[in-house]
Amino acid sequence: MSVLAAAASVWWLRNGGVREAEKLEPEATHSLVVAAEPLRYGQRITASQVKVIDWHGASLPSGAFEKVEAIGIESEGPFALTGVAEGAPILKSQITIKGQKPSLSARLNANEVAVTIPVDQISGVAGFVLPEERVDVILNRKVDDRHYADVILQNVRVLAVNSVPDAGGGEPVQAKSVTLALSREDAQRLDLASSLGEISLVLRSPLSEAQREAPTISDLELFSGGAAQPPLPDEHAASVPPLTPEPSPAPPAAMPEPPEEAEPPAQPETTQVIVIRGVERHEVTVP
DSSP states (O other): OHHHHHHHHHHHHHTHHHHHHHHTSOOOEEEEEEESSOBOTTOBOOGGGEEEEEEESSSOOTTBOSSGGGGTTTSSOOBBSSOBOTTOBOBGGGBOOTTOOOOSGGGSOTTOEEEEEEOOTTTTGGGTOOTTOEEEEEEEEEETTEEEEEEEEEEEEEEEETTBOOOTTSOOOOOSEEEEEEOHHHHHHHHHHHTTEEEEEEEOOTTOOSOOOOOBEEHHHHHHOOOOBOOTTTSOOTTSOOSSOOOOOOOOOOOOOOOOOOOOOOOOOOEEEEEEETTEEEEEEEO
16 A cells, blocks of 8 residues: 555656646746836936836736837937826837827827817816826707707717826816817717717726717606616617707698689670560560
């Protein structure tokens, strides 16, 4: 029995023991360029403001750099297009390319346009929306005597607040305008929606990126607690008019009036003449 136990121990060490040791091996290590100090929008990045750390993981964050030289520090350093916290990875989308100036257009993707909308303390979520955060856009409209709220855009990136593309110290400010990064089609939707009613912004959680079904809410559901209407314009409920009202049907053609009855022709005037022949008496009509 002792010989069998020793043989089993040797087999475990050569097989299972090796596999257990392999599980304890550390993950792959990569080099990652991060900010050595907080960076502000428009600031030129120098070699002293970045550093390389070890990144433990299967892959680097999307758009990250492994070498400082890849950023272009050796010549005139790039500009920061957004604020970067100390120790945070520096991404391609956060810095300018060679020869590019820090501008709003530099922060747009190839298929995006920038649209600025006026906001107030209510529609601007009381000033707590900051650049690089995400918002939903809601249209509040009135049709006849009914009020409706439609979510027309979701997960929209904020480029600037009050023409300032930097979050600064993260302190809330009274927003008078917000600039959003949109596709060209979404920019058209927003422009059309602003002519139909009031626009409001809803701040999203950074953990919420999925597009969700957003039903249209009417004043009836608001006060009666009833079910919300289906989303517009994908499904048009009979009780909820679409965002772009359809043209009113043409009025029915007027029925022709019946022709007036013709008056009977006038009878010619005649004269009654009495003719007496002997004892016979006759009446004769003559014109």
